[in-house]
Amino acid sequence: MKLRFAPYSLPLRSPLQTAHGAIERRDGFQIWIGAGRGEAAPLPAFGTESLAECAAALDAAGAGLARAPAPETVYDVEALLDSLPPAARFGIELALLDDLARRRELPLARLLSKDAGWEVPACALLGAGDAAALAREARAAAQGGFRTVKLKVARGALEDDLARAAVVRDAAGPSVRLRIDANAGWTEEQALSALRRLSPLGIELCEEPVSDPRALRRLRGATAVPIGADESFAASSHREQLFECADVVVLKPSLLGGLLSALRWARRARERGIQPLVTTALDGAIARAGAAHLAAAILGDGPAPDAGLATGRLLAADLCEDPAEPRDGRVRIGAAPGLGIP
Numbered sequence: 001m002k003l004r005f006a007p008y009s010l011p012l013r014s015p016l017q018t019a020h021g022a023i024e025r026r027d028g029f030q031i032w033i034g035a036g037r038g039e040a041a042p043l044p045a046f047g048t049e050s051l052a053e054c055a056a057a058l059d060a061a062g063a064g065l066a067r068a069p070a071p072e073t074v075y076d077v078e079a080l081l082d083s084l085p086p087a088a089r090f091g092i093e094l095a096l097l098d099d100l101a102r103r104r105e106l107p108l109a110r111l112l113s114k115d116a117g118w119e120v121p122a123c124a125l126l127g128a129g130d131a132a133a134l135a136r137e138a139r140a141a142a143q144g145g146f147r148t149v150k151l152k153v154a155r156g157a158l159e160d161d162l163a164r165a166a167v168v169r170d171a172a173g174p175s176v177r178l179r180i181d182a183n184a185g186w187t188e189e190q191a192l193s194a195l196r197r198l199s200p201l202g203i204e205l206c207e208e209p210v211s212d213p214r215a216l217r218r219l220r221g222a223t224a225v226p227i228g229a230d231e232s233f234a235a236s237s238h239r240e241q242l243f244e245c246a247d248v249v250v251l252k253p254s255l256l257g258g259l260l261s262a263l264r265w266a267r268r269a270r271e272r273g274i275q276p277l278v279t280t281a282l283d284g285a286i287a288r289a290g291a292a293h294l295a296a297a298i299l300g301d302g303p304a305p306d307a308g309l310a311t312g313r314l315l316a317a318d319l320c321e322d323p324a325e326p327r328d329g330r331v332r333i334g335a336a337p338g339l340g341i342p
């Protein structure tokens with residue numbers, strides 16, 4: 001099999017402020033293997049390899065794949081992916097799975113699970129800066145059919161987070177779920193105070209209030225706000241331990257080394273009574289489609305929190321037409337084979 005890859009750089013419509021700093025653009029690689037498409041967009045701040053390390057890994061993997069026959073099963077796919085860093089592994093696996101699903105004439109979600117759902121409810125990530133724009137964005141999301149919206153917090157003063165969350169709650173209305181994401185921007189003490197004060201707004205979930213698993217465990221149940229482990233889960237070498245520290249684990253397949261690995265973690269989480277939540281990592285349309293098919297496969301095992309798939313509109317340009325664009329707050333998995341990219 002021949003692997004080709006090419007760099008891309010996609011600007012965001014406006015910088016997304018997070019506790020790790022502002023994200024202004026996403027840089028990565030498009031990947032082609034057979035008829036399959038893949039994408040690798042490292043996020044070193046979230047524990048992946050750097051862009052240069054990713055390129056070197058893709059190069060090296062290409063040399064190995066050149067001698068390998070096309071895989072016939074998902075197990076064959078995994079056997080080809082030994083010892084690759086997470087973003088490169090995700091990108092190559094995605095292209096191999098897309099190619100395999102196309103040859104089998106199945107949507108990728110059905111290759112992952114015969115019980116995969118056909119519709120994935122999505123959460124809208126709100127990126128606006130000032131209060132008026134944030135209110136407009138939240139109202140538009142609710143009117144557009146999203147049942148869950150998400151707000152980044154812990155980037156500055158707690159009063160600012162409280163004000164922004166109140167604006168969103170007000171604009172979106174009482175029936176929309178409000179999710180927050182601190183990206184570990186708080187100390188444990190700040191997190192406890194913030195969650196106590198945010199709780200009356202009805203918070204569905206707080207992703208990554210802090211990064212220390214012991215502190216996460218203490219915050220779990222300390223207020224009415226459920227706790228999600230995101231970066232700390234992806235970066236941990238003892239991920240099973242995080243199941244004791246959180247109500248939800250956030251699965252970003254590009255940080256976990258691929259869809260198959262993320263699907264296994266989702267199933268392990270469910271066995272422990274933890275909910276699996278799939279999100280993109282602000283990727284281009286190819287990786288977002290991969291995350292959508294993963295989320296559909298996971299819904300085959302039972303309900304899950306609304307997936308973080310509605311991030312494409314934050315990008316000012318994209319890699320291809322979006323096969324997984326949410327409509328009425330849902331991503332529909334069509335009958336088209338593979339990722340559904342024409």
Ligand SMILES: [Mg+2]
Pocket residue numbers: 181183207208230231250
């Ligand atoms: Mg997060």
